[in-house]
Amino acid sequence: MSNNDQAMNAKTRRLIFERLRAANPDPRTELVYDSTFELxxxxxxxxxxxDRSVNQATAGLFAEADTPEAMIALGEEGLKRHIRTIGLFNTKARNILKTCxxxxxxxxxxxxxxxxxxxALPGVGRKTANVVLNTAFGEPTMAVDTHIFRVANRTRIAEGKTPLAVERALLSNVPEEFLQDAHHWLILHGRYTCLARKPxxxxxxxEDLCEYSDKTAPSPDAN
Known part of the structure; x- marks a missing residue:
């Protein structure tokens, strides 16, 4: 890869994030919360x-238990009553109480x-820590979930074979002024536009900046 290619790639990445910022200047997580603990x-x-299923469960949960003390007082069965519609709720209930x-x-x-x-908290891995650090504390972290992993690799903004590799590539490749909001823009883009099965x-x-080689065409009946 030539130096000129590297400069062009940097320019393209900047244009991508400029457009994402222009379309959504103040991106936010779609999770509903009122405190760092709730987040x-x-x-x-x-x-x-x-996020929708989580918000449906936590609406009642946080109304009843919005502090570590209240969550512990709720107990495992009381907690499960609120979150049983969420996958892996048994394990999550145990981890939440241990975390509290x-x-x-x-x-x-x-x-x-x-x-x-x-x-070090039960049920908290690198991705969860990154979300909390970014959303609650304003740290320029990258919480690489399946959406961000897909978008980063598909567009070639930041390629990597593992979430950690993509995280590190994003931190290196995304211009500093966009780092704070980049993970929100990318997750929303993956959730609503750059879909897994049919982007x-x-x-x-x-679309004109993305380097994905298998782009989908508009449907024949599209105006």
Missing amino acids: LIAVILSAQAT EALLANHDGQVPRDRKALE RCAACLI
Whole structure:
């Protein structure tokens, strides 16, 4: 790859994020929460579940238990009653209660602003920690889920064979001014436009910049 190719790729990436920012200047997670603790619980629940299903479950859950103490008082069966519509709810319920105990024992009931401390909590992996650090604390992290992994590789914004490789490539390739919001733009783009089975290329605002080799054509009856 020539230096000129590298410069062009950097220019293309910048144009992509300029367009995403222009279309959505203030992107936000679609999870509904009122505190950092609620965000942490919602993200734990969102593993292998849709944000919509999580929001439906947490509407009642957070009305009854919005602190670590209240969650523990709810108990495992009480917690399961609220989240049983979410996949892996048994494991998630146990992890949430253990996490609440750890928050009280080690962090005065507060969600820590530290990756190592977050990842030490039961049910919290790197992706969950990245979401909390970015959304709650304003850290320029990349929470690479299936949507971001697909979009980053498909568009060639940042290629990698593993989520961690894509995360590192994004942190290296995304211009600094876009780092704070990049993971929100990419996840929303993957959720609503760059779909897994059939990307909506005809409706994509970065279609001319994307380097995906198998773009879909508009339907024959499209106006």
